[in-house]
Amino acid sequence: MILNVKASFVYGWFSFRNISIYADNILCGSITGTGKNVIEIPHNTKVIKFELGKIYPYTTTVYLKPEDYDLNEVFVGLSLNHRGIALALYDSLKTNYLKSTKLSEQDYMLFGKNVDDEQLIELKNYKTSILMLLISLLILVFSVVQQNNDLSPFAFLIGLSSLVTSLVYFRERKVVKSNYMVRIIASVLLFILAVCFLENSYMYLNWIILLFTALLVMFFIENLKDNNKTNIKEA
Structure with a gap:
């Protein structure tokens, strides 16, 4: 039986991560989360499982019906259970964040068309991820240390949410440009806000955070310029 899989992830998230495919809990192969993929699976397969990640992976399953065996071909679209930027962090913590949909051949051809039109940029290094x-x-640790600071809980929330976001996207090398810009700009604003919540009593802590934030902006601009140069050369 032929399994046709197309992944269409909002904002290009996880686009170049490996997705393992299991037929009745037996590993049949893996694909990247972008483009069209064709894999051969056993004809008597009843359940197809897709798994993204190794530790606390996202999983989703597709159950085959009698008509699928007659056609000897299955079309599946992979997407994310995304409910908007405001809930993105919360949703990404769930194991069912990955979503699979069995499609007709016509729907399969149209699946993810809008996402494919998004402009992707390639990050040359991990500078922005490491700095974030x-x-x-820094914010998380010193918000815990400053127990006598009434505003430290706000800094703690900023540090925790930023830390989780940084870990989620740490290995991303190709991202949607608009999403990358929103993520960095929002992080910069949150880091500046966190400085207002922390006491500057630990070896110029606030200035260190602001310095690193300024470096983050510089590396962010550098990434955008590098991709613009690449696009000009390709044109």
Whole structure:
């Protein structure tokens, strides 16, 4: 039986992560979360499971029907249970964040067309990811240390949410440009806000956070410029 799989992830999230495919709990192969993929699975397969990630992976399943065996071909679209930016972090913590939909051949051809039109950029390195992670850790640690500071819980929430976001997207190398810009700009604003909630009593802590935030902005602009140069050369 032929399994046709097309992944269409909002904002390009997880687009280049490996997705393992199991037929009746037997590993049949893996694909990346982008483009069309064709895999051969046993004809008597009853359940197809898709798994994204290794530790606390996202999983989703497709159950085959008698008509699928007659056609000897199955079309599946993979997407995310995304309910908007406001709930993205909460949704991404659920194991059912990955969603599978069995499609007709016509729907399969149209699946994810709008997402494919999004402009992707390639991150040359992990500079912005590392800095976001470092700043988040600084804010998180010192918000815990400053127990006598009434505003430290607000800094703690910023540090925790930023840390989780940094870990989720740490290995992303190709991202949707608009999403990348929103993520970095929002992080910069949150880091500046966190400075207002922390006391500047630990070796110029606030200035260190602001310095790292400024570096984050510089690396962010550098990534955008590098991709613009690449696009010009390709044109």
